[in-house]
Amino acid sequence: MPGTLPTIGNTQFKLLEKLCNACAVSGDEGEVRKMVLEEVKPYADEVKVDALGNVLVTKLGSGKNRPRVMLDAHMDEVGFILVSDDGDGLYGFQTVGGIDPRHLPGKPVLVGKEHLPGVIGMKPIHLANEDELKRKPSIDSLRIDLGPKGKAKPGDWASFATKFKHVGPSIMAKAIDDRIGVATLIELVKNAPANIDLLAAFTVQEEIGLRGAKVAAYAFEPDIAIAIDSTPAHDMPSHDGSESPFYNTKLGLGPAIYVYNFATIDDPRLVRFLKETAEAENIPYQIRQPGGGGTDAGAIQRTRAGVPVVSVSVPHRYTHSPISISRVDDWKNTLKLLHLALERITPNLFTGN
Amino acid sequence: MKQLIQNLTETFSPSGYEDAIRDLILAEIKPLADETRVDTLGNIIARKGEKTSNGQRVMVAAHMDEIGLIATHIDEAGFVRFTTIGIPFPRYLLGGRVRFASGVQGVIGSEKPDKKNEIPPVDGLFIDVGALNKKDCPVNVGDVAAFDRPFVEMGTRLVAKSLDNRAGVAVAIETMRRLGGGPNEVYFVFTVQEEVGVRGATVSAYGLDPQVGLAIDVTPAGDTPNSIRRDIALGKGPAIKIKDSQMLADPKVVAWMERAAEKAQISIQREVLTSGSTDARAIQLTRSGVPTGGLVLPCRYVHSPSEMMDYGDVENAVELLTAMLNGPIDLG
Numbered sequence: 001m002p003g004t005l006p007t008i009g010n011t012q013f014k015l016l017e018k019l020c021n022a023c024a025v026s027g028d029e030g031e032v033r034k035m036v037l038e039e040v041k042p043y044a045d046e047v048k049v050d051a052l053g054n055v056l057v058t059k060l061g062s063g064k065n066r067p068r069v070m071l072d073a074h075m076d077e078v079g080f081i082l083v084s085d086d087g088d089g090l091y092g093f094q095t096v097g098g099i100d101p102r103h104l105p106g107k108p109v110l111v112g113k114e115h116l117p118g119v120i121g122m123k124p125i126h127l128a129n130e131d132e133l134k135r136k137p138s139i140d141s142l143r144i145d146l147g148p149k150g151k152a153k154p155g156d157w158a159s160f161a162t163k164f165k166h167v168g169p170s171i172m173a174k175a176i177d178d179r180i181g182v183a184t185l186i187e188l189v190k191n192a193p194a195n196i197d198l199l200a201a202f203t204v205q206e207e208i209g210l211r212g213a214k215v216a217a218y219a220f221e222p223d224i225a226i227a228i229d230s231t232p233a234h235d236m237p238s239h240d241g242s243e244s245p246f247y248n249t250k251l252g253l254g255p256a257i258y259v260y261n262f263a264t265i266d267d268p269r270l271v272r273f274l275k276e277t278a279e280a281e282n283i284p285y286q287i288r289q290p291g292g293g294g295t296d297a298g299a300i301q302r303t304r305a306g307v308p309v310v311s312v313s314v315p316h317r318y319t320h321s322p323i324s325i326s327r328v329d330d331w332k333n334t335l336k337l338l339h340l341a342l343e344r345i346t347p348n349l350f351t352g353n
Numbered sequence: 354m355k356q357l358i359q360n361l362t363e364t365f366s367p368s369g370y371e372d373a374i375r376d377l378i379l380a381e382i383k384p385l386a387d388e389t390r391v392d393t394l395g396n397i398i399a400r401k402g403e404k405t406s407n408g409q410r411v412m413v414a415a416h417m418d419e420i421g422l423i424a425t426h427i428d429e430a431g432f433v434r435f436t437t438i439g440i441p442f443p444r445y446l447l448g449g450r451v452r453f454a455s456g457v458q459g460v461i462g463s464e465k466p467d468k469k470n471e472i473p474p475v476d477g478l479f480i481d482v483g484a485l486n487k488k489d490c491p492v493n494v495g496d497v498a499a500f501d502r503p504f505v506e507m508g509t510r511l512v513a514k515s516l517d518n519r520a521g522v523a524v525a526i527e528t529m530r531r532l533g534g535g536p537n538e539v540y541f542v543f544t545v546q547e548e549v550g551v552r553g554a555t556v557s558a559y560g561l562d563p564q565v566g567l568a569i570d571v572t573p574a575g576d577t578p579n580s581i582r583r584d585i586a587l588g589k590g591p592a593i594k595i596k597d598s599q600m601l602a603d604p605k606v607v608a609w610m611e612r613a614a615e616k617a618q619i620s621i622q623r624e625v626l627t628s629g630s631t632d633a634r635a636i637q638l639t640r641s642g643v644p645t646g647g648l649v650l651p652c653r654y655v656h657s658p659s660e661m662m663d664y665g666d667v668e669n670a671v672e673l674l675t676a677m678l679n680g681p682i683d684l685g
Contacts, residue, residue, distance in 0.1 A: 223393075245426040245434040246476070259495035260423050260438065265369030265546060267394075271495070287495045290423040291436045306394040306556030 006187040006339055008332050013166055015039065016183045020173035023110050023159040025079030025096050026207045029053055032075040032182065036202045039186045054216045055202040061194040065347040070199040070222035070307070071188060071338075072213055072296045073181035073229070074206030077174070078320045079159040080109065082144065082152055089146040091118075093158065095139060097207030102136050103321045108161040109144055111152050117161065118146040160322040169328055176316045176324040178206070181228040184314070184335050193343045206296055210263070213296035217303035224270065224308045224349070227297040228338065230326070231256050231288055231313035247289065249315035251327050254284030255334035258311040263294025264301055269350050270310035277341045283333050288313065308350075312338060354527050354667065357381070358511060359504040361519035365452060367421025367438050367499045368546045371395055374417045378522065378543050385529040386541070396557040397543040401532050407681045408536030412563035412643075413674070414554050414632040415525040416547030416570065419515035420656055421499040422451060422480070424492050431484030433459065433492050436475060439548030441500075443472050445657040452501035457482055457491050459498065500658040509588065509664055516660040518547070520650050520667055521569035527671040528678065535679040547632055554632035558639040565606065565682060566636030566645035568594075569674070571652040571660075572624045583626075585651045587663040590620040591670035594647030599630035600637055605684040606646030610677060617676040619669050624649050644684055648674060 015035075024032040036055050041047055046058040055075070060066075078097030086092055091111075095101075105122035120142055123132065146152060164173040171180075185200055192198045199220045203212030217225065235250035249256040257274050258266045278285040288311075297309040314334045316326040366374035378397055383389060386399035397417070404410055420439035427433055446461045453459070459480035463473045480498065484490035500514040511520070525541050532539065540561050544553035547570075558566065572592050575583025585592055593610045594602045614621045624647070637645035650670055653661040 243428055245428060260369070260436075260497075265438075265549060265552075268370060287493075289425040290495060291425060301394070302552055302555050304556070305560030306392060306396075306553075308393055 004191050006191040006335055008328070008335060012183065012187065015186065016171070016179060017164040019179035019182055020164045020175050023115060023157070024075055024077055025081070025157040025159050026076040026205045027096065028157040029075045029204045032179070033202070036075065036182065036186065040189050040200070043190050050215060050219060052212055052215055053204040054212045056216060056219060057189055057200040059189055059192045059198040059200070061192070061196050063194065066195065066197045067223045067345055067347055067349065068199055068220070069196045069342065069345060070201060070217060070220050070225035070300065071185055072201045072203055072216070072225060072227045072300065073185040074178045074203045074212065074296060075182055076204055076207050077159060077177065078207050079157060080144065082111070082154050082156045082158065084154055086143065089148045089150045090143045091146065091152055093139070093144050096157070097320065099320050101139050101142070104142055105137055107322045109158045110161045111144060111146060111150070111158040112156040116146055116150050116152060118144045118150060118158065121145050162323045171326045171328060171331070172323055174322055174324070176326050177230040177319055180230050180314045180326060180331055184228050184331070184338065187335055188338060188342065191339060196342060196345050198342070203296055210294065210296050210299035214299040214303065217300040217307060221304060222307055225297065225300045226338065227295040227300065227309065227311040229295045229311060229313045230316050231293070232319040233315040233317050248291070249286055249288050249313070251315055251317065252330065253286040254330060255337050256286050256288040256313045256315050258288050258295070258313070260290035261293045263298030264309060264311065266297065266310040267308040270308055273349065274310060274312065274337065274341055277344055278337055281336070281340050283337045285337065354523055355506070355511070355664065357526065358513070358520055358523045358667070361522055362504050362513035362515050365454060365499050366418060367497050368418040368549045369438070370454060370497050371418050371545045375543070378417060378526070381526055382529060385526070392557055392560060394553055394556055395545045396553045398557060398561065399529070399541045401529050401539045401541060402535055402537055404538035405536040408538060409564045409682050411537050411539045411565045411567065411678065411682070412542055412558060412561050412636055413525060413539060414542045414544050414557070414566070414568045414636060415521040416518045416553065416632055417522050417543040418545055418548055419499055419517070420548050421497050424494050424496045426494060427487050427490050427492060429487050431486045431490040433480040433482060433490065435480055435498070438497065441656055443475055443478060446478055447472060449658050450501045451480060451498040453492060453496050453498045455491065455496070458501060502658045510661050511664055512659050512661045514658045514660065516652055516662050517571040517655055520662055521571065524569050524650070524667060524670045524674060528674045531671070531675045532678055536681050537678055539678055544632055551630070551632050551635040554635035558636040558643065562640060563636070563643055565684070566633060566643045568631040568633035568636065568647045569670070570631040570647060570649050571655060572626060572649035573655045574651045574653045577653055585622055585624060587651050587653065587661070588665055589622050589651070591666050591673055592622040592624040592649045592651060594624045594633065594649055597624070597626035597630045598628050600634040602633065602646040603637070603644040606644050609682060609684060610646060610648065610673070613677040614673055617672060619673050621673070622651065
């Protein structure tokens, strides 16, 4: 009994826009959690918010011997936390998750539950000396400036303020990592096939060490798991036209299937299964270059007595910056690949019977 | 046991891709074990013996994976760029030969270094499989490779790739052959993915919930010219782990091992390692904690294509492990 093949239209773009524009830095995922709960409740057999704030959704199939398949997408994004009130609306801050300070000066941010508008400023070129112009700014030297009427407190979170745009074949937004995974997972829940028990984990605190996924996987005890994330594409031409061997992924080549990163060796059987699904269904895909980085799959794999895992990502350029760019087709093909893969899962996936 | 070590070391199985070594070990141990299974991540779990009133449930882990390489990019000219699985050092890679799962062989070359005599980092190295161009290259992104070297004997020394930890695997298998009738329920676990962060041991220990844990692995020797100062030499016996960079062996386990060695008149060394760790670290921190130690084999040139051990140390490790496991385990 296949579920309906989910598509991406106006409704899905509206939802992704809402998700990307929401502020949900690691540890403060409430806004996205609320949206997820609203979307999945009508479709789920059980919805729970666990002690750490993960949203755990169970959608049961029908029939015998249904594999328990965990799908994971993290709700949190990288951002900031205020650490000092320096007066006059100026606040010292620290980054939450991996952010290169070179991305920060001159960027608008939103602070706290009320989304107070602020900016991260820096000394202008007129006043900077030669040494300062060469160095990258240290976080300690930067402030979030809310103006004297902006009242925030140390401990408030802040996120980038970029608004979502759908421009032709592209999506431009902050927090595509991993709201595009969250949006994908919501569609998979809504169209779940009946051959599996779908266990959807919308996790917290991925960007600071895969923390939510660790407890979510412990609770679910799945047979297999797939992490749905978004991964850097560094695919611009080089300045001298030479061939670059390091790009991670490329936009437009389809979903990126993982084989190896520093957090996980993806289960070769699941990698093969996804590749075979893509080839049988004529869905383009790419292998994410083996190397650094990691996804929630790393935490899930090492839960209890072990879980076979694989990750699939929608590629985007300019990761962990105020704005990233993805291709709509890559998103569509990721959703299609994952849905069709779920439909093809059998209790004997690994024995081939 | 030499033939077994040769067969084990000449088998291709980098972390995450342990199929070949798993098949070889399973064939070897099926007649020796009371019960054998493969868990969800691919660890082999083999039980020997049944627990009696004065026995314990013991986990003996020997990792069966090896360090390796994984292809990241095939360039237009047909050269294969790669990253590492585990920690093979660039100085040991350069000029080395590797083999992919498909059997394709390659040699490792490098870009010109920034400074004369400097060895480029991994991203300045590449594998040349003899391809004329990208189309002609039989390697795909994501394909894994391992060192390609035959096993050789040099006097009392054994030389091979992946003696880390196929020698440990051989010690576990030979001990299974000799054990019998003791009070303990011993689970020999041939673990996956040790070289990338003791991942197989983490999940198998959780599944087994043992009362005592041991890892069989290697320890770098400090007996070569101008080497790092380290009181471990080839030929002076297997070593008992006291500490490494990520664990303190349980003193009760250390005492048990030392008593067994004394009783069996086996000379031993004491390992105090300042870098690296073993599966023992994962077992120790499982659930509410497990008293755990390590039996480690002195080894020169660890993580190179030509690791060297003394055969007597390997044989004595089997003697010691057998003596430790055959009787009641007193962790008083």
